[in-house]
Amino acid sequence: MQESEAVTTTETLVVNIENVLKHSGKWEDFLESFGSQSSDFDRIHLLLNTKEVDELIVPKLIKEGKSVLKAESLRAIGNQHFKLAHYEKALECYSQAICLAPAPENDSSNSSVLALSFGNRSAAFFHLKQFTLCLQDIENALEVGFPTGSVYKLLDRKGKCCLFLKRKHEAIEAFEQAKLSLEESMGIQDKGKEDMRSLINQFIKKCQTLSDVSNTAEKVEMYVHTEIPSLPVYNSKIPCAADFVQLAMMRGEAEDCMQLGPSSKACRKAAWELYHAVECSVVKTLHEADVRLGHLAYKMVAKAGFDYLLRERENLEHPNQQDLSLLGCDQNGVYDSENYATMYHLVNHSEKRSPKDLWPRAVNAVFLLKSLMQMSFFPPYTEDEGEAQKRTHDACYIGGHILRHLQMLPCNAHEVSEMQVNIQEPSQSQTLEIGSAIYPVLSLINHSCDPSVVRHSYGDVCIVRSIRNISKGEELLDNYGALYPVMEYPVRQKHLKKQYFFDCQCEACIKNWPLYVDIPKDVINFYCERCHGCVPVPSLGQARQMESMACKECGHHQNIRGQILKVGGLEEGYQEALHKVIFGLDVSRDTLARLVQYLRVVDKHVHRPFSSHNDCQEAIKMCYAYKANAFPRLKISEQK
Numbered sequence: 001m002q003e004s005e006a007v008t009t010t011e012t013l014v015v016n017i018e019n020v021l022k023h024s025g026k027w028e029d030f031l032e033s034f035g036s037q038s039s040d041f042d043r044i045h046l047l048l049n050t051k052e053v054d055e056l057i058v059p060k061l062i063k064e065g066k067s068v069l070k071a072e073s074l075r076a077i078g079n080q081h082f083k084l085a086h087y088e089k090a091l092e093c094y095s096q097a098i099c100l101a102p103a104p105e106n107d108s109s110n111s112s113v114l115a116l117s118f119g120n121r122s123a124a125f126f127h128l129k130q131f132t133l134c135l136q137d138i139e140n141a142l143e144v145g146f147p148t149g150s151v152y153k154l155l156d157r158k159g160k161c162c163l164f165l166k167r168k169h170e171a172i173e174a175f176e177q178a179k180l181s182l183e184e185s186m187g188i189q190d191k192g193k194e195d196m197r198s199l200i201n202q203f204i205k206k207c208q209t210l211s212d213v214s215n216t217a218e219k220v221e222m223y224v225h226t227e228i229p230s231l232p233v234y235n236s237k238i239p240c241a242a243d244f245v246q247l248a249m250m251r252g253e254a255e256d257c258m259q260l261g262p263s264s265k266a267c268r269k270a271a272w273e274l275y276h277a278v279e280c281s282v283v284k285t286l287h288e289a290d291v292r293l294g295h296l297a298y299k300m301v302a303k304a305g306f307d308y309l310l311r312e313r314e315n316l317e318h319p320n321q322q323d324l325s326l327l328g329c330d331q332n333g334v335y336d337s338e339n340y341a342t343m344y345h346l347v348n349h350s351e352k353r354s355p356k357d358l359w360p361r362a363v364n365a366v367f368l369l370k371s372l373m374q375m376s377f378f379p380p381y382t383e384d385e386g387e388a389q390k391r392t393h394d395a396c397y398i399g400g401h402i403l404r405h406l407q408m409l410p411c412n413a414h415e416v417s418e419m420q421v422n423i424q425e426p427s428q429s430q431t432l433e434i435g436s437a438i439y440p441v442l443s444l445i446n447h448s449c450d451p452s453v454v455r456h457s458y459g460d461v462c463i464v465r466s467i468r469n470i471s472k473g474e475e476l477l478d479n480y481g482a483l484y485p486v487m488e489y490p491v492r493q494k495h496l497k498k499q500y501f502f503d504c505q506c507e508a509c510i511k512n513w514p515l516y517v518d519i520p521k522d523v524i525n526f527y528c529e530r531c532h533g534c535v536p537v538p539s540l541g542q543a544r545q546m547e548s549m550a551c552k553e554c555g556h557h558q559n560i561r562g563q564i565l566k567v568g569g570l571e572e573g574y575q576e577a578l579h580k581v582i583f584g585l586d587v588s589r590d591t592l593a594r595l596v597q598y599l600r601v602v603d604k605h606v607h608r609p610f611s612s613h614n615d616c617q618e619a620i621k622m623c624y625a626y627k628a629n630a631f632p633r634l635k636i637s638e639q640k
């Protein structure tokens with residue numbers, strides 16, 4: 001028996017190749033030659049034509065088989081747990097069954113184990129009161145061929161979920177469909193049908209008592225933007241369907257955000273097809289080689305397809321800047337994040353990168369290219385000499401795309417995150433990066449060390465909300481991992497320069513705002529009514545007694561009692577809400593509403609940095625985070 005080979009990561013591969021070239025005295029010349037290449041195409045060409053490099057980059061495909069038998073057996077164990085009301089254990093088994101179940105078209109058994117497992121898992125989610133996840137799995141089960149005779153059960157469950165979530169009209173529609181489906185189902189006696197019908201009718205009556213609520217969340221939560229990624233990848237080491245499973249498990253959690261529902265289904269379908277075409281068999285290889293963002297680069301190219309990339313070559317490389325469609329906009333001039341061109345033209349800073357920066361990326365690109373070559377991505381080539389040249393040329397062109405993305409992604413990709421909640425010790429909760437994704441619209445937002453928006457992951461959907469007042473026409477500013485309250489100015493600048501190639505000129509940087517711990521607590525700087533400068537006041541209590549105060553900048557004396565009363569009037573409610581979030585994990589809408597109200601008023605009247613402003617922002621972020629990907633989940637989704 002062959003001993004299993006140790007897996008080589010691309011990082012080790014880079015070191016190995018360097019060592020081989022150094023050993024043969026060719027490294028310096030090679031690096032010089034590499035540094036003189038002016039395009040990604042040429043860089044890939046050089047690597048493929050350097051024997052030592054070409055011979056060492058040999059990705060081994062690690063295929064993991066699907067198995068109906070294994071999936072069925074896990075599903076059966078899940079059913080045993082389910083009967084004993086061990087729903088979380090059942091959930092785990094069903095999830096594993098879903099991972100191992102083949103796509104329905106490859107499943108020769110009578111009913112698709114994938115569809116049944118999704119159906120079972122929806123029941124487990126239902127009992128765990130995870131209604132949105134339950135709905136997601138009902139959709140999945142129906143999509144992949146749940147047995148028609150039992151579809152009424154899923155529709156009935158769907159109606160109940162919608163009822164719990166107070167989605168009146170969807171609930172009634174689902175129950176009506178359940179009744180129709182019940183009529184069509186064979187193996188159920190007339191009496192049984194009648195009982196079931198009358199039960200469903202009772203639920204419909206319940207639905208009718210619900211009021212037609214609108215989405216009030218939006219008013220409290222300050223939504224700015226919601227984006228479904230063009231491409232997501234997970235850091236999971238589970239092969240193939242893992243991404244799909246995680247998507248199914250997580251996407252659509254934001255039941256209070258109306259924009260998520262329908263398109264996520266289309267995305268899942270697209271992802272499913274893509275995986276089974278060029279990605280499914282290679283996912284494990286990419287994870288084992290630890291290619292990280294390389295997985296996204298691979299997926300971008302795989303999704304675009306060889307024909308498209310070849311056909312659009314001229315338009316991509318030399319777009320007519322007047323023609324917005326060539327830059328990724330649709331016929332109406334609207335930026336289309338599904339269009340490859342939008343991602344292709346995202347900033348990559350190629351011209352600022354040194355050969356030492358580009359070299360490991362080029363090795364990664366060749367590794368990914370060769371993985372792609374083992375799939376049915378390229379057209380078949382004959383053995384002719386001309387064809388061999390074409391083959392090399394095509395490889396360099398596609399490899400060039402991958403290399404371009406490996407430069408673009410570190411400046412533009414976003415993390416998909418999940419909070420691991422520590423219920424006993426909330427301050428010990430941790431946020432983990434569970435994946436990465438490209439959101440082309442989000443990628444247009446610049447950085448500030450004092451950002452105006454914050455992002456949270458709901459599944460792999462990203463929701464952007466404001467965390468301070470934003471005037472009409474004002475630029476949105478996100479944070480690239482360098483917040484002024486917790487990171488010193490030089491450290492922030494270094495980080496931003498290294499990864500994003502710019503010197504930050506945000507207000508916090510220019511004015512050298514202190515770290516949170518050093519923000520003076522004995523003074524509050526109100527806005528001057530004349531010049532917008534600082535009117536410093538001591539504590540709110542003392543300030544209420546004072547007749548007028550002077551602006552530090554223009555000297556104008558003014559009575560700011562009205563402003564002080566506005567902030568002071570909200571202080572008690574804010575303090576209470578803050579305490580509830582931090583110590584009680586109370587992230588209900590009421591608590592959030594008080595925090596948001598306080599933040600809006602403080603933002604309007606008081607200069608930053610102001611530590612209560614920071615505290616309030618952090619508490620608001622916590623409220624959002626606990627509602628986003630957070631496990632174990634707080635039972636907040638069902639709260640009013």
Ligand SMILES: C[S@@+](CC[C@H](N)C(=O)[O-])C[C@H]1O[C@@H](n2cnc3c(N)ncnc32)[C@H](O)[C@@H]1O
Nearest residue numbers: 347411412443444445446447448500501502504
């Ligand atoms: C995600 S992109 C943001 C969109 C980008 N400005 C564009 O026009 O496509 C990140 C890049 O934008 C630029 N950038 C972002 N924030 C910036 C800032 N505050 N000042 C200057 N450049 C910034 C940097 O070049 C950075 O690498």
